[in-house]
Amino acid sequence: MGALNEQGASGAAQPGGLCGLRPRDGALAAFVATxxxxxxxxxxxxxxxxxxxxxxxxxxxxxCAVLGSALALVIRSLVRGTVARPRSRATVTVAAVAYLLALLALPMLFRAPEPHRWAAMAAGIAAGAATPWLVAQWAAVAAAPMRASLARCAVVAVGASLAAWVLTLLPEGALVPAFDGLVLVGAVPLAFLSARDEGPREDAGPGTNQLGRLLSVTWLPLLGLGAYAFATNVVAHGAHTVVQTAFLGGGVAALVALGVSVRWGRAPLLPWSYRVLVPVMAALFVVLGACPAGTFPPGLSLAALYGFYLVLALIGCALFLAAVHSRELAADTVVGVPVAVAAAAALAGQLLSAVPGLDLAPWLTVLAALFVAVLLVFLGRTAWNELVTPRETAAEGEREAAAPLNGATAAPTTTSAPDSSPIAAESEAIAAEPTRRDALEARCAAVAAEAGLSPREAEVLVYLARGFTPAYIAKTLVLSISTVRTHVRNIYRKLGVGKREELIHLIDGE
Structure with missing residues (x-):
């Protein structure tokens, strides 16, 4: 129950090999490469x-078609207001066929003796309109907790970067069949793969509530994903060697993200990534940029910059896969919003790059600096709030969440020592004997089954039993704090307890 969210440094073995990877992830890499x-x-x-x-x-x-189709996907999902209902296989098949026909026709249009603008635009509209639906289906198939999602995204990015880099080396005669093969491998399996956990799910609530909850958790990853999409489409207008260098930089960055997911990263992984990984990569880029001209090979700065953008995109993609896996929001909303943001940013990059005489390459560094500035302001504000806000605030929030619905007053909950922190508490928990954790999870599972808790409530119960606050649980499970507090209230009500001590005694069987 949540073990994957906080998997240890060794990356415990999971079904399917490293990080739970399966052969279908190779098809996903082919899809991403094209x-x-x-x-x-x-x-x-x-x-x-x-x-x-x-x-x-x-x-x-x-x-333009991707943007319109993604917005339609989001609006459709918000109107329905449900987490659930898996899209029909016929819908996915139609989208895959449209995508295939458009991209398979594109190389023929590029090699035709005469330009066919309208045919190229029609192919673009068909491929673009199908893209959000295929991305949503791949997200449903590949969804996993945050750490596993980051590992999957990193491995897929390595494979996609390698495949795309090889395409840039091929002569025209070999390029077309290789590209067509990647398109087929990336799209055809979607007609046969089923999404995970397609059972009935709970109502997600009103559309505006869904969107607000999503943005409250994902606004920073959305900025990073948009910056990456903009940079990618600016790089695409560069020389052939520029694109090759970008692919190599992306592959190295993806390997860094893989190392973070399986070994270096600490839970909760999302805050750790933005507080440690992104600042470290930004610092490396600043040092490279500050060195005198000619100190490093010309392409190194570009590779480092593109790698920085790709890390931002990988963190964002992993977060959205984790959000789909959490099943707290409609999957089409979770997928449609980032696809729309990426399409809008990519479109801006294309349109601005097409302006004669406008060189956007120097502005990519400025864009990276702007993102880091926003990140520093956000982290500084967060650190200040943690410094000046009394630590009892967390306990008060927990008491409010755990208050019995019958109006009884809950007794004060115990708090950790003043110099403790969620990260320190988690380090102590990870250092505990595995058998102790297994025993605790087994007791929680028994209590949850007896009380009729939902799977998500049972997962939250384990964190409560280990002493974590709702704020920490929200960061670890990639949920909004209000959602976690709702789960906590339901847990206390179903178990018939009014405070943390009673919950612990119940789990311990005292």
Whole structure:
């Protein structure tokens, strides 16, 4: 119950091999390698006859269609107001066929003796309209807790970067069949793969409530994903060697993210990533940029910059997969919002790059600096609030969440020592004997089964039994604090307890 969220440094073995990976993740890597809104793979065709004429119309039409289709997906999901209802296999099949036909036709249009603008735009619209639906289906198939999602995203990014880099090295005769093969491998399996946990799910509430809860948790990853999509589409207008360098930098960055997910990262992984990983990478980039010209190879700064953007995108993608896995919000809303943001940012990059005489490459560094500035302000504000806010606030929030619904007054809960912190508490928990943790989880499972707790409530119960606050649980499980407090209230009500001590005694069987 949540063991995957806080898996130890060794990355415990899971079904399917490393980080729970399966052969279908290879198909996902092929899909990402040819996902034009976030991969400059079309630059591989820059030597074909019609590429200079057709590439921009195709991409602009495709990105407009992606944006419109993603917004339609979100609106449809908000109107329904449910977490649940898996999309039909027929819908996924139609989207996959449209995507396949459009991308398989594109190389032929690039190699045609005459330019066919309208055909290229039609192919772009078809591929773009299908993209959000295919991304949503892949997200449903690949959804997992945060740490496993980051590992999966990192491995997929390594594979996609390698495949896209190889495409840039191929001659035209081999490029087309290789590209077509990646498109087929990435889209065809979707007609046969089923999403995980397709059982009935609870109502997600009103649409505005869904959107607000999603943005409250994901606004920073959305900024990072948008910055990455913008940078990718600016890089796509660079020289052939620029695109190759970007792919190599992305592969190295993905390996760093993989190391974080399986060994270096500490739970809760999302705050750790933004407080440790992103600042460290930003610092490395600042040092590289401060060195005199000629100190490093010309492409190193670009590779480092693109790698920085890719890490932001990987953290964001992992968070959204974890949010889909949590089943607290409608999956189509969770997927549609970031796809729309990425499409809008990519479209801005395409349109601005097409302006004659406008060189956006120097502005990529400025964009990275702006993101780091926003991050520093956010982290500084958070650190200040933690410093000046009395630590009893967390306990008060917990008492409020745990208050019995019959109006009885709950006794004060115990708090940790003044110099303790969630990270320190978690370090102590991780250091505990595995058998002790297993025994605690077994007792919690028995209590949850007897009281009829839902799977999510049972998961939260384990964290409560280990002494974590609702704020910590929200960060670890990638939920909003209000959602966690609702679960805590339900747990206390179903168990018939009014304070933390009673809960602990119940679990201990005293």
């Amino acid at each position: 996902l034009f809104p976030v991969t400059p793979v079309l630059a591989s065709f820059d030597q074909t006859a019609q590429f200079p004429v057709l590439a921009d119309p195709f991409l602009i039409a495709a990105l």
